[in-house]
Amino acid sequence: MPNPPWWVINYLKGGSRKTTTSIFLAFALAASGEDVLVVDADHGTQGVTDWASRVYATPDPEGDFLSLPFDVVQWSPQSGLLVPFVQRAAKDTGAQRVLIDVGGEAPEVLRQVLVKARLLIAPIGPEEGELSRVPATASLAKAARVPLHALLTRVPAPGKGIARDARRYLAEDEHLPVLQTEIPQDRETYAHVWGKIPPNLGAYAPLADELRMWEAAG
Ligand SMILES: Nc1ncnc2c1ncn2[C@@H]1O[C@H](COP(=O)(O)OP(=O)(O)O)[C@@H](O)[C@H]1O
Numbered sequence: 001m002p003n004p005p006w007w008v009i010n011y012l013k014g015g016s017r018k019t020t021t022s023i024f025l026a027f028a029l030a031a032s033g034e035d036v037l038v039v040d041a042d043h044g045t046q047g048v049t050d051w052a053s054r055v056y057a058t059p060d061p062e063g064d065f066l067s068l069p070f071d072v073v074q075w076s077p078q079s080g081l082l083v084p085f086v087q088r089a090a091k092d093t094g095a096q097r098v099l100i101d102v103g104g105e106a107p108e109v110l111r112q113v114l115v116k117a118r119l120l121i122a123p124i125g126p127e128e129g130e131l132s133r134v135p136a137t138a139s140l141a142k143a144a145r146v147p148l149h150a151l152l153t154r155v156p157a158p159g160k161g162i163a164r165d166a167r168r169y170l171a172e173d174e175h176l177p178v179l180q181t182e183i184p185q186d187r188e189t190y191a192h193v194w195g196k197i198p199p200n201l202g203a204y205a206p207l208a209d210e211l212r213m214w215e216a217a218g
């Protein structure tokens, strides 16, 4: 794959479910046969690296160690410029798609990586405090001409109540495309599996399909 598409997962705010979204999407894309590379470009929190290291440190019932169905590499500023780093890693791993988890407090890293990105996926919770951070992220996407898709995460009830209000606000006031798939608030499915291979991909399975459809159409 000479130029695999890069999907960046970022919202310029901590705790908006970027890492969970990166990992679950990687599992969902790998489950449908894609060779996926996940780049942990959040050198502050290193959530992807933490998740992956925990999986690799877990023995299975036979005493062998588990592995992941996708590749993971970790970037930090000491690794040099991010774009050539990702290009090299994609080539080395033969990835068909690259997912990049960028930290919530790193606009300069986001700016670098958007130069080559196909798509920016922004996980956003439906509360006021999260919604108010849209302009910071949206302005960088716009400057780089990368389509930004809002992903409503940890919504109490998909399509209803505050999820519906948040969707309306993002679409009508902020003029952002909002993905149809919403990720429910559900610690059992999405939080308690941190560092594990999730037995159930929940709403991330239809999300992967929706994103692939969007990509094929765009
Ligand atoms: N859909 C969800 N429902 C409930 N908790 C979630 C959900 N998705 C993620 N979490 C939890 O929320 C916290 C923050 O998520 P994380 O993916 O680490 O965010 P970020 O990478 O943006 O800082 C983690 O403890 C995670 O397990």
Ligand SMILES: [Mg+2]
Pocket (backbone or CB within 6 Å): 018, 019, 020, 042, 045, 046, 047, 048
């Ligand atoms: Mg994170």
